[in-house]
Amino acid sequence: MEENKEIQTSDKEPIPSIEIPAPKYKWYQEGIVAGIIILLLTAGIYFIVKLLPINVTEESLVYLTYSQDKYIQFDANFGIWSLILGALVSILYYVLFFFIRPSGITPDFGPKGKWLIAYIILALFGYLAYLVIAILLSGWSISLATSSDVATLLVGIYDYLIYKSYMEGRTMSNALFWEIFRFAIVGLVAAIFDFATCFIFQFIIFNGSTAFYVTGIATGMGFVIGVTINYLMSTYMVYKAAKSNFSKSAKGIITFLVLSILGLLIGVGIQYVLYDFLFINIGVSFLTYPVDFVIRTLVVMVYNYITRKLFIYK
Numbered sequence: 001m002e003e004n005k006e007i008q009t010s011d012k013e014p015i016p017s018i019e020i021p022a023p024k025y026k027w028y029q030e031g032i033v034a035g036i037i038i039l040l041l042t043a044g045i046y047f048i049v050k051l052l053p054i055n056v057t058e059e060s061l062v063y064l065t066y067s068q069d070k071y072i073q074f075d076a077n078f079g080i081w082s083l084i085l086g087a088l089v090s091i092l093y094y095v096l097f098f099f100i101r102p103s104g105i106t107p108d109f110g111p112k113g114k115w116l117i118a119y120i121i122l123a124l125f126g127y128l129a130y131l132v133i134a135i136l137l138s139g140w141s142i143s144l145a146t147s148s149d150v151a152t153l154l155v156g157i158y159d160y161l162i163y164k165s166y167m168e169g170r171t172m173s174n175a176l177f178w179e180i181f182r183f184a185i186v187g188l189v190a191a192i193f194d195f196a197t198c199f200i201f202q203f204i205i206f207n208g209s210t211a212f213y214v215t216g217i218a219t220g221m222g223f224v225i226g227v228t229i230n231y232l233m234s235t236y237m238v239y240k241a242a243k244s245n246f247s248k249s250a251k252g253i254i255t256f257l258v259l260s261i262l263g264l265l266i267g268v269g270i271q272y273v274l275y276d277f278l279f280i281n282i283g284v285s286f287l288t289y290p291v292d293f294v295i296r297t298l299v300v301m302v303y304n305y306i307t308r309k310l311f312i313y314k
Contacts, residue, residue: 020169024104033102038156041092045085045152049145054078074139079131082148086130089152090123093159098167102160107167119166123159125189130155180305186233187301194226195293202289215276219268227260234308247312259307263300270296 023030054077061073098107109116130151137147161181165171170178201218234256235247246252274292278284 020173021105021108023168025102030102030104033100034097034160037093037096037100037102038153038160041089041096041156042149042152045089046145046149048085049081049148052081052144054081054144074135075144078138078144079135082131082134082151085148086127086134086151086155089130089155090127090159093156094119094123094163097160097163103164103168105168108169110166115166115171118171119162122162122166122185122189125192126155126158126162128192129158183234183305184301186230187297187304189233190226190230191297191301193229194222194297197225198222198293199289212276215271216268219264219271223260223264223267227257227264230260230304231256234313246314252312255312256308259304259311263303263307266303267296267300270299 025033054075061075101107110118133151133154134147137150138144142150162185165178165181165185171182173179198218198221201221202214206214206218231253247256271292274287274295275289279287279289279292
């Protein structure tokens with residue numbers, strides 16, 4: 001068994017050591033088996049989509065606005081099939097990982113199924129990612145089979161990592177890789193809620209208005225939702241190697257909020273420069289709202305990880 005070292009909290013109470021199961025096979029052997037599972041399922045989905053009776057017609061096209069005067073079109077029938085295939089992919093990945101066990105570790109559901117519930121919740125985000133990837137790629141004139149293939153491949157990698165995190169105890173690991181992966185998951189979840197909130201305010205509530213205050217309001221509301229989710233998940237899920245409970249104190253919460261506000265200002269600045277100035281005013285066509293959001297999110301995510309590691313979760 002791998003074992004985390006005992007950690008002392010700020011109030012001198014030791015955190016009990018946590019046993020983490022060691023894999024029975026070498027990392028490359030596990031990687032080969034997991035890779036074969038993912039590739040076989042990816043190939044299977046490709047041929048399934050090829051056989052589906054999907055006829056793209058003008059009447060079946062759906063147009064979705066995603067930026068100022070920009071829209072993507074996709075086939076409604078393919079969207080419906082993606083709902084079904086995405087669910088099938090998520091279920092099959094779990095079943096295959098559970099029974100084949102590439103690492104040789106027996107899955108652990110946790111007390112009262114705690115880890116299984118956490119896995120299912122995060123797998124739902126993988127399911128949503130499948131839908132977004134498949135539909136977006138098909139809207140960019142990529143074949144339906146290839147779009148589904150890419151979505152299946154990427155979701156397979158994601159599903160295996162969260163499977164290892166929650167079914168094999170890596171969510172309790174102090175290892176840097178798993179800490180960064182947990183941080184990325186937290187960032188993904190917070191970013192989804194952040195983006196949804198920003199999108200609703202920018203394009204639904206304000207109907208795509210280019211008024212200077214709209215971006216600030218939309219980004220600010222997304223920040224409120226995102227930072228709340230981020231704090232809770234960072235404190236209780238990400239930084240397992242933290243040597244104190246500073247993050248749970250009033251001072252720690254205030255520090256988290258101040259650093260998050262600075263991150264917000266960085267994000268707002270990036271959004272104004274890329275979207276309001278370069279895209280709308282200058283006409284840089286590829287800097288659409290989703291592209292700007294991804295760039296902003298990645299920059300702020302790196303800032304958040306470094307500053308929180310240095311000042312809060314020491």
